[in-house]
Amino acid sequence: MDDSDFEQVMENADTVARAVYREQAKQIEELRKGIIEVSGKEEPYDIFICYKETDENNERTIDSVLAQDIYDALTAKGYRVFFSRISLEDKLGVEYEPYIFAALNSAKVMLAIGTSYDYYNSVWVKNEWGRYLKLMAADKSKYLIPCYKDIDAYDIPKEFVKLQAQDLGKVGAIQDLIRGIEKIVGHGDLSKKDDYDSGDMAVSARNEIVALLKRVSIFLEDKDWQNADLYCEKILDKDPENAEDYLYKIMTKLQVRNRSDIGNCKESFEEDELYKKILRFDNGILREELECYLDKIHDRLKEEKYQNAIG
Template sequence: MVFKCKMCDATLKFNAGDSVAICEYCGSAQALPKFEDERIGNLYSRAEHYRKNNEFDKAQALYEEIVNEHPEDADGYWSVVLCKYGVEYVEEPGTNKRIPTVNRTQYTSVFDDGNYKAAIKYADEKQRSVYEEEAKEINEIQKGILEISKKEEPFDIFICYKETDENGRRTLDSVLASDLYEILQKEGYKVFYARVTLDDKFGVAYEPYIFAALQSARVMIAVGTKPEHFESVWVKNEWSRYLALIKNGAKKTLIPAYKDMDPYAMPMEFAHLQAINMGELGFQQDLISGIRKLMAEDDKNNAAKDTVTSLNVEAVLERGFFFAEDKNWERANECFEKVLNAAPQNAEGYLGKLLVDLQVNTKEELRSCGIIFEKNENYLKILRFGDEEIKEFVINAAAEGGASAKEQLYKDAIWKMENSIMPESLVEAQKVLEDLGDFLDAKEKAEECKQRITKAEEKRLEDLYDFNKQLMWQKDIQKCQKALKFFRKNYGYKNCIELAEMCEEEIAALTAEQKRAEEAVLRNAHRLEGKNKYDDNVMHTIDNVATYIKLGMGAIFLVALALSALFKSCF
């Protein structure tokens, strides 16, 4: 059975019985599925197609079908994790390496996800190492996203729409969304409208800001003028995540807003929602009136909820710690925020915030969390506002947790050093070992890692050199241009200067050959056109001759009749 690389889509090469393969093109290690059923293989291929095109909901449904039939297929569970967190692999500039990005941030850590735990349970030792390494990377990305998102101001309304069409032109949806944005802003609401809100975020990942807005917005307006606009990948990514929040109990409202289309052509998921026709007169007043009612109801409820007095601070703290034990980080954070709003110097409140930041369930687990947190802002505030007892507790917890973290960092770096073939991964391992300083033999291992980096870079350069040497002779201009780019970039390596010149000659020859082929096609077309005209003229001439013959035969017949009559009259 043929499997494609999860990251770059190249065909994987592996031996029978292998559970892990390394992509020859991008160097990524990945686990292989265990099934041999052709039907399941087709399902897997379809699911991979959807996932690589960021259609995560469709892909997840197929992966779940696979694990239902093959409940011990570790890679099926891991693929569900990739969909759930919206993991997309992008090429790192200047290398063939693929790095993950997270497009569907969750408050739940990857390590706490049930599908991840199932993948680890059914994986063999090699697969488990691959999953653990990648989960660690995804978890770090997600922590970074959460760190940024928690600093964002909350939004009242999220406008979901398609900005450009397939030709890169601005859509009517975007114009309508812009009008709504202006109106709602004037009403005093804080509105997330990507064209404006993300305008100053050019060059950075948008996910932290989208995630924060989805979490905070009380109302989402999904704008569309065509069914395919509602179903486009990134539009659906937003409204489907918002619906998932509603399904999980969040008090939010999604309002579909359409124009110039059949409302029954909107996504099935909108069937139970009250939609607005933007083509009708007065729709703006109706929309604003509905939003005002929703917001007024929330203001009333929040006024009661946010009243935290000295009499119930302890109760709210206790609830917050209960929510943390249940891994309900959002509700836990709300409780600790309320405590700190009422008592800004409450060290227990900052301790709760520290648990949420680190996603650690209880205070006691800080001692074994395996995370270095001495620089965390909430930890520093505990030291600033806490009494001696709580300060002593967190200082000891940081020391103990840091020790286990160093041990884990050391193990991870050694594993990466011994198993990775990519220079970038080895550089990361070297940095970790250098930062560990005198911990065990970290200094010696860092030096060994440095030597491995040199060898890995030499090996990769050699592999790329061989690959591009083959690429330049494949009678393909684009491939030859890619090889030329490599040889120019590495002029000082082996005979790259000579090969670059040969590439230029080959490109010129292929271009000339392509031009000759195009001219030949054009000549044949002209020749065929001329032949058709000649054939038409011949047929026209034949028709004329036939006509003349017919006319001549008619004249002869008439002369014969006349002579016959004359002959009869004479006798």
């Protein structure tokens, strides 16, 4: 209801159309709130497996079998993996979207599995990887890994061209895939250490922080700056060196809803103490992202200064 495009619609529509659009917007808003409410209760995932479950004869696909092999290997390593065949099996008769929404938003890695061009581009499969690519554009810490078998690498969707893909037909492909995921997400077997209790506590603490970070991102989207800052402080009480939390504190301070909008800020935050803490605690990913935003800000400020000089 607060979207600037919707405000333009309301401003330019006639009386009858305006009433229709407002009613439709209310319905969409109710759906959105319902999705947020359900998804907010879901535990965060490390990995989302995207694949086609059944073929045109409603039979299980080879993609589904490959996906389950990978799911079993990853869960054995201690990762929390969203694999719809299993993750949604106790959700029969319930709307799936809130759970898919939660998994897409929390997962740091998506594995897009395909054995044919058509399977990759089927409606629901494309819906999932398409949405994840949009999330990646706003969150540089997310990764999508195309995993293909028995097709030419050039037959995978053009949107995957710049992504590092994994050929599942190669010997040791799943082991190579797990090793690559460990570099991105970290080791998932904390609960399998000899000291089981302390390892389990570490997993629980990590999951709690991920959930709190998700709450902050929702508060930011809703422009609830007060709660966003409150939850940022809760996270710092548990993890005072969390670089992503300091980024959210900057966004709260600048009143920025989405990370992609940081580059549109009117002033540079380069000297901000929060930014300096990100540089201090980050592993390099956030640093690169924020440097791009700062470059954009600096370029715009230079252009404004030039225009003022000649104007």
